[in-house]
Amino acid sequence: MPIGSPDSDSTACSKEVEEGYTVIKTLGKGRFTEVKEVQQKGTRKHFAWKQVQLDKDPRCDLQIQLLRRVKHNNILRIYDVYWAAGVMDIMLELCSGTMADCIGSQRDTSGTSGYRTPSRTEVAKTLSQLLMAVNFLHENQVAHRNIKPCNVLLSSKRTWKLANFDLACDFDPGHHMSERVGSLPYRAPEIDQRKYTEKCDVYSTGVLFIAFVRGKEYVRSSLEDIKGSKGTEAAEELLNEKTWTSKLGYGALSLAKQMISLEEARCGSEEALRNPWLMQNLGSRPGLCCVVS
Structure with a gap:
């Protein structure tokens, strides 16, 4: 389903995510985050889209900095990060x-x-x-x-x-x-x-x-x-x-x-x-x- 559609159960997201990805399903929810499986429209590759509420997760920036720095086969890979009003959209490696x-x-x-x-x-x-x-x-x-x-x-x-x-x-x-x-x-x-x-x-x-x-x-x-x-x-x-x-x-x-x-x-x-x-x-x-x- 398209991101932002009435059935997607999605909060506001960045323009890049809105225009470039399609939601497949919800994978999980936390206190300040939500994770969904998405498909990139151009490449048709699948990712885990993690959306973080910035005002409720002060560690988010540090997490992104660390993930970008520590690249290893046994550490979850980060692909892209986008920002919108009050939220951070993170595209991560999809796991099963x-x-x-x-x-x-x-x-x-x-x-x-x-x-x-x-x-x-x-x-x-x-x-x-x-x-x-x-x-x-x-x-x-x-x-x-x-x-x-x-x-x-x-x-x-x-x-x-x-x-x-x-x-x-x-x-x-x-x-x-x-x-x-x-x-x-x-x-x-x-x-x-x-x-x-x-x-x-x-x-x-x-x-x-x-x-x-x-x-x-x-x-x-x-x-x-x-x-x-x-x-x-x-x-x-x-x-x-x-x-x-x-x-x-x-x-x-x-x-x-x-x-x-x-x-x-x-x-x-x-x-x-x-x-x-x-x-x-x-x-x-x-x-x-x-x-x-």
Whole structure:
């Protein structure tokens, strides 16, 4: 349907979007944003059109600057940005689903067999792609600070893409960050203490790793949970060594625990990428796309 037509359910947009694109369908809505699939009229290429209300999202300009700077195969690509009165229209790479969708599809809705853990190679390739995106950001002194399943997208070529840089920021390796951001249970514990480094992204990726393997979110009840000295029954069950070993072999659980350790003991993204279990189970060089059934 044409943008701006009575049936399009679209707010005011830029002239470039109004004249150059056709709305296919709505993909999602947030507090201050709306995302739709659109087709460019000339090229007939499909994009994700994200419209942001500028007065309600002060971080929008920073997000655009960061996305234009950090170009990587495992980071969502930005194509064009247009402005209109009170809104910013962003044309992004179109993806087919999220990590949350993937995890949900692996669950047995009948409740008879629980969760189908992906194969070792699939888990390793997925984790490798996320860690490569995180490592690239950290090498460029950018922290994402909001890694969670709904912010990890699957492209049409079956490649995982880190998206939604609303809370991302530049960081100084010699100084701590202090802004309290992110969503539980993916927010690193040190963020609540308002003194943290870019390793907060490794913690978030570790919690996502556990969710991808076990189908449930790891929730710590205190700082002590991730020291291994105590923890909730649910958290302990998710980190059951026998279950992890039977599904993924030796070493996978050790990597997960390193990623969700307290900050001073936590591995960095580069160290995680060199983990023996991860390298042994990739089946090929890092970076090849994950095939999700």
